[in-house]
Amino acid sequence: DVKVTQSSRYLVKRTGEKVFLECVQDMDHENMFWYRQDPGLGLRLIYFSYDVKMKEKGDIPEGYSVSREKKERFSLILESASTNQTSMYLCASSLPLMNGYTFGSGTRLTVV
Amino acid sequence: AQKVTQAQTEISVVEKEDVTLDCVYETRDTTYYLFWYKQPPSGELVFLIRRNSFDEQNEISGRYSWNFQKSTSSFNFTITASQVVDSAVYFCALIHIGGGTSYGKLTFGQGTILTVHP
Numbered sequence: 001d002v003k004v005t006q007s008s009r010y011l012v013k014r015t016g017e018k019v020f021l022e023c024v025q026d027m028d029h030e031n032m033f034w035y036r037q038d039p040g041l042g043l044r045l046i047y048f049s050y051d052v053k054m055k056e057k058g059d060i061p062e063g064y065s066v067s068r069e070k071k072e073r074f075s076l077i078l079e080s081a082s083t084n085q086t087s088m089y090l091c092a093s094s095l096p097l098m099n100g101y102t103f104g105s106g107t108r109l110t111v112v
Numbered sequence: 113a114q115k116v117t118q119a120q121t122e123i124s125v126v127e128k129e130d131v132t133l134d135c136v137y138e139t140r141d142t143t144y145y146l147f148w149y150k151q152p153p154s155g156e157l158v159f160l161i162r163r164n165s166f167d168e169q170n171e172i173s174g175r176y177s178w179n180f181q182k183s184t185s186s187f188n189f190t191i192t193a194s195q196v197v198d199s200a201v202y203f204c205a206l207i208h209i210g211g212g213t214s215y216g217k218l219t220f221g222q223g224t225i226l227t228v229h230p
Contacts, residue, residue, distance in 0.1 A: 043220040103157040
């Protein structure tokens with residue numbers, strides 16, 4: 001089974017801090033995704049990547065950036081954390097796309 | 113653009129009741145897949161089913177069944193004889209694979225919180 005691992009389950013950061021959320025998958029998937037989940041809004045796509053060093057903006061990229069230096073790792077970066085970025089962040093990978101995604105367990109980020 | 117709507121925010125039932133979760137989608141594409149995911153309290157989304165746009169056959173898997181109707185753009189999910197372990201958030205999602213700007217993006221509905229009481 002594909003495993004998607006997110007490095008932290010819970011994080012508390014201060015406003016203005018630079019925050020790194022790490023995601024690693026172990027099945028050589030080319031496609032990786034970052035979503036945030038908020039009550040009543042479902043999951044919204046922040047960024048995705050179809051290959052190493054490649055990235056595409058999703059529906060809500062503002063305030064975020066990503067890095068994909070290796071195929072198995074996809075990092076989400078909050079350049080200057082703000083309280084409205086308090087949320088559950090979910091990483092996913094897939095190959096091929098029609099099989100749907102495999103998700104990590106999520107990182108619950110609180111910005112104070 | 114594609115959109116998925118789950119109008120039911122929360123549903124509460126008593127164990128052994130049947131429950132249907134509604135999902136309506138919008139897309140201009142002819143080639144797409146629909147999914148249902150379950151998110152238990154642990155947080156990880158669990159894949160339940162996939163259906164492609166060319167296959168309108170309904171599917172049953174144990175106590176779960178899915179009704180896909182292209183004419184109404186709906187992909188509803190029914191749990192028969194619900195159990196407490198079915199309590200979770202359920203998400204319907206759509207992915208377009210026919211090319212274009214929406215290619216490969218899994219679009220989710222808002223989610224339905226299902227609570228099954230003993």
